[in-house]
Amino acid sequence: MTVRGGVVVVVQVGIAVGCAPLLIGLLRTVRARLEGRAGPPVVQPWRDLRKLWAKERIVPEHTSWIFAFAPVVLVSSALVVAAIMPLVSTASPFDHVGDLFAIVSLFLVGTVFLALAGLDPGTAFGGMGASREMTVAALAEPTLLLAVFAIAGRAQSSNLGAIVTATLHAPRSVVSAQSLLALVALVIAALAECARLPVDNPSTHLELTMIHEAMVLEYAGPDLGLVELAAGMRLLLFGTLIVNLFMPWGIATRTALPAIAIGAIALVAKLAVLGVALAVFEVFTAKIRLFRVPELLAVSFVVAFLAVTAAAFLG
């Protein structure tokens, strides 16, 4: 690995960690503005994290090492994804470490450990959250994999570097039936995986309607900080995935420093646009009933399947 390759990785991980809370902050601020409020400053989630870091660590009795271990695994898996996914440059030295299938699996690692941690204290709400989270994950996962299949066909490879490069070379291939279908499926699945509206409401206070929040009710202090950081990173990474698969323009194809800088700026700009769009979407959307969530995911699964079929037939 060259030094400049190392720079790419550091920049990517830095953006993923540094901008994740800002993205959450942006969502909250934009939402607040649309609701007629002034809203918190964009950096507020960073302040929250700084505070959580300095707080007391509390572990519920009866819990095992899983409970303490899960936040670390959660963040660690997100860090690995940030390192191997082409965020600012397709020439990431770790591109060969993992392909899209591996990335989806890495996200699942985090989900699984968090679900186990939700079950660990043995509280009713923790179990409920874990059960619902796994229900959503079990149905969103296949959608992601199918969408990967549909997209991988374009570049004959499921490694993101290859896909993004292929898209850059043939930008028109994005405007096709299978791309559109895969995009729709991927967006729905990503919303479900990131626990956003309409699948889950991240700012709910009512335990019975919670999915993701119910699992982390027992976390406090630095552990909670890690969980929230990981949630932000997951949103950012899914956003980047979608952006890079369907509009990769601006991303660096080399590891030259100016190119990396341009790539980083382009990425941040695209994420900001995506964040505003998501916030607007969330203002217009209500959470759907829990038992309609599987129907929504079935829709996304079928759309992904149609993408694959379209890829096979229209090719």
Added chain:
Amino acid sequence: MSLFDKIRRVGRVAEAPVAPTAGMVPEAAKRLRGSVQIRAVDAGSCNGCELEISSAFGPHYDAERYGARLVASPRHADALFVTGPVTHNMATPLRKTFEATPAPKIVVAVGDCACDCGVFKGAYGVAGAVCDVVPVDVEIRGCPPEPEVIVAELRRLTGR
């Protein structure tokens, strides 16, 4: 589309900032550095104070802009907003909530009932004021306290 129109028509409704209350800032609040997550505990209130708290977080007073947020679990919280006189049934849950909150933590007694049982003083179902059950750091007076007062006190806690 009609929602877009409404958003455009309404614009911003948040009112001009209220000045924070002067006075000593609790030691714990200094360590929070501008971010206070709040768990509301109804220890036996008539719900008047709850209405005012939710109004403080509503569009007009918008307490969220000062770095405060309501959360769902005391584990996530830095401050407990306790309302109402503490009834016998709620004394244990209140203590447990206090136990469950990670240090540094602040207990805010919201409303006259929470501060000194108010009109319920001496009633048969009341165990005492909040300070009789858990240590109170900040008291917000009023029956119910106005949202401006709550926001002003909050600004003192968050320092923003």
Added chain:
Amino acid sequence: MTTDTYRQLLGLAAGVMIVAAVLALWRRSLSAIVRILAAQGLALAAIAVLVGAYHHEVSDIAVGGMFVVLKVVVIPAVLLRVVRDTNNQRQSEPLVNVSTTIVGAAILTVVAFAATRGLVGLHPSPEADALPAGFAVVLIAFFGLVVRRNALVQVVGFLMLENGIAAVAVLAGAGISLTVEMAVALDLLLAVLVLQILSARMQTKFGGLELDHLSELTD
């Protein structure tokens, strides 16, 4: 417009048509379903305009314009009025549960693609590649007609069926006669108006648009 771009844009529009058909099976709110119908109509119009622009056929572009007027503006507006007048904005539980319906739609799409393979192979062209999508819309819409209970949804299903047929006609004909299409469109408008009156009658008679009420008429 290069052939490649043309092929891709056609595929895109056809993809929108399928997604619209699938989404119509999922949504329960009647007004949302009508809007989805309008979106599908727009995709259909896009197909007609694309075909016309590529082959320099003015009549096809005119057909596309007519689709916009009729299927994106007029018919949805009529249907939205029906929705506004009903007291129940959502349809009741369908006969078959939604997830199963949607999986069924997926299977139908594959069937459509498989069934039209021979047709596509006959004369490979960008239009032929998008043809199976039109066929899939026909099948999905037909399926929707079978499993839904609400009169308005039935009308929408019927219109989607027609959209599918129109797409197949435009794509297979690559240049459909304007008069034929006009006649079909007028028929369609007439049918929608009749159905609107019918649903208004149902509304006053039964207080709802659920088709199960109609079985009372046999008594």
Added chain:
Amino acid sequence: MALGVSAGAALVGSAAGFVLPRRSRVVVASLTTTLVGVAAAVAALAVLGTGDPVVVRWRDVIPLAGVTIDLDPFGAWFVLVAGVVVVAVSVYAIGYCDRALAGRSVQGMFPLFAVTLVLVPAAGSVSTFLLLWELMAMTSLVLVAAEHRDREAVRSAAVWYGVMTQAGFVLVLFALCLAAASAGSESFAAIRAGAHGFSATRASIVFVLAIVGFGTKAGVVPFHVWLPRAHPEAPSHVSALMSSAMVSLGVYGVVLVGVDLLGGGPRWWGLVVLVLGGVSALFGILHALVARDLKVLLAYSTTENVGLIFVGVGTAMLLTAVHESALAGVALAAALLFVLNHAVFKGLLFLAAGSILRATGTRDLDRLGGLVRRLPVTAALFMVGGVAIMALPPFNGFVSEWALFQVLVRAGSHASPVLGLAMPVAVAVVALTAGLSAAVFVKAIGTGALALPRSSAAEHAVESPAPMLVGMGFLGAGCLALGLFPAMLSSGLTRAVGAAGDRAHALRPGVVELHLAGIHSVVSPVGIAVGLLVGAVVVVGAARAFGAARVRRRAENWGCGRVLQTARMEYTATSFAEPLQRVFDDVLHPVHDVDVTHAAESRWYVDTIRVQTRVVDGVDQRVYQPVVGCVRAWGERARWVQNGSVHRYLGYGFVALLVVLVIAR
């Protein structure tokens, strides 16, 4: 040579099991079985390393046919699979076998069962194969029935297993005999050479018989019904062997007949295998989802995994049929890799289930819980197996799932319409299965090992003795090693695939990256593992550096202010699976019984309400139960034949003799 050692050890062990006193019996029989496994694995590795088959013929062991051992690399792969599992299980057995399981029949049969498992893939002729196959069936049947004195369910399970396995054997017998008759010789080499001379119909008949026969052994739907019966009731070390090694032999049989002997076939062969696999995968995982008995859950999960393997095999056959032989080799390699990985993690899971069963006396997930504190090692190993089977990095399940997925994606871009139609569906099935299996094993781990114990048995569980932990630890290490360095098997796997069908460098050698021939995607399991480790170190280090509190305060659970928490408040396995069960209502058709008892005073007052939800196996209920009922009815009707008169019985014999004479004239 090594195979000879293996067979010899088995005979010694078996004799020891029958003869030695109770104390030493278990240790000697188990250790000799370990030797069986080690020797077999060594033999297999030698063949896989060099590619030279080992051929041995003993003419005089059995009259007429003799015994032919012909271990080619393809068979050696399965010998290796069986050998590895046998080693772990036999060590485990030292600690596990007590009370009824230390009896003569179990200890005597166990080494024999083990050796048949490792020798079946080495058989070089029809008669040898059938002999070993039947021996395997008989010994496993005895082992399944080991605890028949203690539980009624064991007897029923043994009957089901016996009937299914014998029915399967008959079909395999017909298939192989037909093939041998057509080729004019009973050695596999001769059949392989003469296969292209078979008429299409005859080849297809052989194939269909074989796939039903071997499919029964492999446990694919609709021949899976014995798995959820026999696996839970058999002793756990036996179910581990059955579910990992024996089930693999079903796959071996299908590949042997379909690909190796008959050399692929028309497209519909591949499609049949693919459909069987896809249906099994979905059916298995859905029933695993709603199972609350831990071993039933694992049994259904075996059906699911075998289904996925069949998907790989079917894809390989389809690719062969469309003359994509290089890619077909890769597909087969993916399937074989899956077989090995499945054997390792499923063996581990069954052994861990055995430890849990031994420690708590129950397999019911709704009565377990909190085991991570009482059985720390077992629970940790159970989690390793669970994470591996969920196909998460850095364990071995991920590698095989990745390879399978890549093959399907690659095959989907082939121009052939059959593949264009079949592969998207196959990918959809594989993807859905992967998602659901995550839910299934989070359920198993989360309700079995975590949270509060739900019964006093779980509360007072005691950790298993050292040999059991060593046996499980071996397989756990295998999960990790195979997950990190799958490419170390590259040359062996390529030889195995080459011998079975096509020559292709299926899995490119290399330590760090995993490449499949003809597929551009790359993944590096080691890289991911190192990344996760570095990430974890960074996170923990950052916590230290930025002054996060190190001390954790243990505090009472926050249960929203409720005064006390009991295990009754927890989510159970049933409640965990309920949302997904509801999603798949139309497939699973759960039966809800609501039982309302009214108070004596007035029927408006309710005394108790009892709600029970069961999910019954649809295939079992709609296909097998009617058949069983029918057979039983005929049996009842035929009872007049048996009236107790000896003269009448002799008369039957006499009539039968006459009939035979007339027919044979």
